[in-house]
Amino acid sequence: MNKPVNYGFPTKCLYGNQITSSCDNTGAISFPIYQSATFAHPGLGNSTGYDYSRLQNPTREHLEKVVCSLENGYDALAFSSGMAAIAALMELFKPGDHIISGNDLYGGSIRLFDNINRKNLIEFDYADTGRDDITSYIKPSTKAIYVETPTNPMMNVTDIRKTAAIAKEYGLLLIVDNTFLSPYFQNPLDLGADIVIHSGTKFLGGHNDTLAGFLVVNSEALSEKLRFIIKTIGSGLAPFDSWLILRGIKTLSIRMERQEQNAIEIARWLQHNPKVRNIYFPGLPTHPGYEISKSQSRGFGSMLTFEVEDAETASLILSRVKLIRFAESLGGVETLITYPMTQTHADVPQAERERNGITDTILRLSIGIEDIDDLIDDLSQALQ
Structure with missing residues (x-):
């Protein structure tokens, strides 16, 4: 039986927490690119575990397991870009919901929040999450705290443990963009965060040759919600791009x-x-x-x-x-x-x-x- 093993970080970069994959019996050292949009069924009510690549693809699944292991998460989802990951994340919220966000973020995140999510009646307050009293921004409609640490580009640092304690006290999600440090240097889930974001284009890929994004979650409930969203809106990472990111992570x-x-x-x-x-x-x-x-x-x-x-x-x-x-x-x-x-x-x-x-x-x-x-x-x- 292929049981998960708690490997050291460099080993996880190669295999995740499992040396072999149940979907490949060729012995290939480089995980295969399953360049297929659809998968055949052995019979009615009988599936190989793969149906259609918008839902899941073996190459993407393997990448997700590797990234999940690096962040010590419950599940990881791979998207076509970092912004696609954040856009999907925002589908967790409904009109009238309020989010407290760091004020020094990647400009693309601010553009999404101010021009797309506000249009959909999600409310934002921008705060210096490293210095401000976050509790002063919380109101009955607040659902989440969203931070980058360090921030882009001014390199401000937020105390993740302290912010996680506030989020837990008020029943809020803590979302941390961990792109700048990568899971090699920082693991926000271990510090109390609920969701971690990565632009996989950056350090995870590491070679400026493809786009990717990730959401890593700490619970089955969040996994189920986001799995429904990714299959519905169709922003999952393609097989070849998944392979490129897998290759990049090996040397992370x-x-x-x-x-x-x-x-x-x-x-x-x-x-x-x-x-x-x-x-x-x-x-x-x-x-x-x-x-x-x-x-x-x-x-x-x-x-x-x-x-x-x-x-x-x-x-x-x-x-x-x-x-x-x-x-x-x-x-x-x-x-x-x-x-x-x-x-x-x-x-x-x-x-x-x-x-x-x-x-x-x-x-x-x-x-x-x-x-x-x-x-x-x-x-x-x-x-x-």
């Missing part, structure tokens, strides 16, 4: 270690550059979330935001970098630099951006696995 632990090591070195180097005003990286002891990060995470990740002296300097850096690419997205093996004001947060109202500190002098780095000296040399020439 190795990549995260190297990327964090590079990020710490770059953060320290930036501290000594006269054109850099501020560095937002939880791995620096001067960061206000440093102690909380140490208490709830196993590392600080490789996302780093910094502020330069003026907009002209920011523009020059973006035009001068050579090895580092000026591009959106994050989490891949290649180092990318992003200008949040016109890229990831372009659809966020200017007043709200500026209130969160996102100005024309802010740059975000997603640090990859390149040689650290090469990265520093590139930043040095770009900051001249």
Whole structure:
């Protein structure tokens, strides 16, 4: 019998909690791509366990089991993108429901909340979930607290245990976007969260070659609700993309270690550059979330935001970098630099951006696995 085993994290990246799969008897080391839309039945009332790939596909199922094991969850669901996962999640709520959300989120999440979910009469209040008294936002219609930690792009840290205790006291769902740290460095379900979100495009995939999203839940009830939603709206991840993410996850632990090591070195180097005003990286002891990060995470990740002296300097850096690419997205093996004001947060109202500190002098780095000296040399020439 293929019983689940509690493997260490690097082993889980390869197999999840089960070495073999019941749907494959070929001995293939690389899990097969089941590129089939539909599956035949042996007879009436008799199924192989697979009917139609919108409902479930063996490749997607295997990926979901791996991701579920990494987050220590009850179930994981794989979607066609991170935003597809969040959009499906919002279908748990009905008109009149109220959600308390972090105020410094990925711009696409804010765009969804403000333009789609509000249209459907779901109410939002944005709060600094790392500093504000969350209880002051709670009202009878409140159903959930939604946080990113660290946040995108200002790297604010929320105390997950403390927020989970508030959610439990008031009977609310706690939803945590764990994209920036990945399950290698942080497991929000273990800290009391109910639902974890990942843009699988980022660190889980790790190679900037496909889109994916995940919801990982801590209960059968949430699993059943979301399984109904994913099969109904049809946003499940395709077989080939599932395979690409499976392949990426195999090296997750190795990549995260190297990327964090590079990020710490770059953060320290930036501290000594006269054109850099501020560095937002939880791995620096001067960061206000440093102690909380140490208490709830196993590392600080490789996302780093910094502020330069003026907009002209920011523009020059973006035009001068050579090895580092000026591009959106994050989490891949290649180092990318992003200008949040016109890229990831372009659809966020200017007043709200500026209130969160996102100005024309802010740059975000997603640090990859390149040689650290090469990265520093590139930043040095770009900051001249």
